[in-house]
Amino acid sequence: MTDSPIVRPAEKIVGELITLEKNVATFKEAERRFALIDANREHLLPWMAWFANIKTPEDTYDYLKSCEDRWAKGSGFAYGIIENATDMFVGGCVLMDVSFENKTALRGSWLAKSARGKGYAQEAGVLMEAQCDKMGIQRISTFVETGNIASIRNMEKSGYTLEGTLRNDKWCDIRKTFCDMRIYAKVKER
Numbered sequence: 001m002t003d004s005p006i007v008r009p010a011e012k013i014v015g016e017l018i019t020l021e022k023n024v025a026t027f028k029e030a031e032r033r034f035a036l037i038d039a040n041r042e043h044l045l046p047w048m049a050w051f052a053n054i055k056t057p058e059d060t061y062d063y064l065k066s067c068e069d070r071w072a073k074g075s076g077f078a079y080g081i082i083e084n085a086t087d088m089f090v091g092g093c094v095l096m097d098v099s100f101e102n103k104t105a106l107r108g109s110w111l112a113k114s115a116r117g118k119g120y121a122q123e124a125g126v127l128m129e130a131q132c133d134k135m136g137i138q139r140i141s142t143f144v145e146t147g148n149i150a151s152i153r154n155m156e157k158s159g160y161t162l163e164g165t166l167r168n169d170k171w172c173d174i175r176k177t178f179c180d181m182r183i184y185a186k187v188k189e190r
């Protein structure tokens with residue numbers, strides 16, 4: 001294994017519609033985030049089951065702390081999404097499983113219901129991709145459940161290629177069935 005240097009992305013990225021701010025673990029931040037997650041549970045849980053583990057502001061604090069740890073290690077970079085027009089926290093996005101040896105990363109994002117359909121998810125993707133360029137990442141990928149039409153549209157509009165479908169890849173507790181996951185990726189030319 002080569003000793004590849006870690007290059008961290010910017011902690012604050014200002015876009016046209018949104019700003020990405022590094023996840024920071026404070027109790028005030030945990031309370032703000034928990035309130036949004038709690039109000040959007042029914043819109044998030046069908047596609048992001050891990051939100052079920054966030055039951056209290058304390059759980060949110062622990063999550064934010066784990067984000068800080070991953071940021072320090074260089075294995076994951078998680079942001080809050082702030083709506084520029086209102087300065088409100090409206091969602092989150094992340095580069096995770098970052099490998100500087102392979103120059104790869106997985107990406108993910110979520111938005112409060114009221115912030116959807118406004119182009120924020122696409123801009124978050126563009127902003128994260130620009131950071132990936134600076135970090136030398138050559139492959140960005142994401143796993144999307146086959147029924148997650150909004151996310152599939154988002155990936156396709158953003159120029160990601162469908163590379164395949166992993167059948168029965170994950171137990172979906174909310175639907176009590178195994179689900180198929182599509183894998184989308186964007187890669188740099190060799």
Ligand SMILES: CC(C)(COP(=O)(O)OP(=O)(O)OC[C@H]1O[C@@H](n2cnc3c(N)ncnc32)[C@H](O)[C@@H]1OP(=O)(O)O)[C@@H](O)C(=O)NCCC(=O)NCCS
Pocket residue numbers: 043044047048108109110111112115116117118119120121122142143144145148149150151153154157
């Ligand atoms: C995925 C997510 C971040 C996308 O954000 P968004 O603001 O909805 O994205 P967009 O505005 O680009 O809209 C997505 C597209 O899907 C379409 N869409 C959304 N819900 C749909 C549905 N139920 N059926 C059909 N089309 C749908 C929209 O019309 C739009 O298509 P268009 O651009 O051709 O008009 C957001 O939907 C979300 O937070 N979902 C829950 C969390 C999640 O699934 N995260 C991704 C996990 S892989």
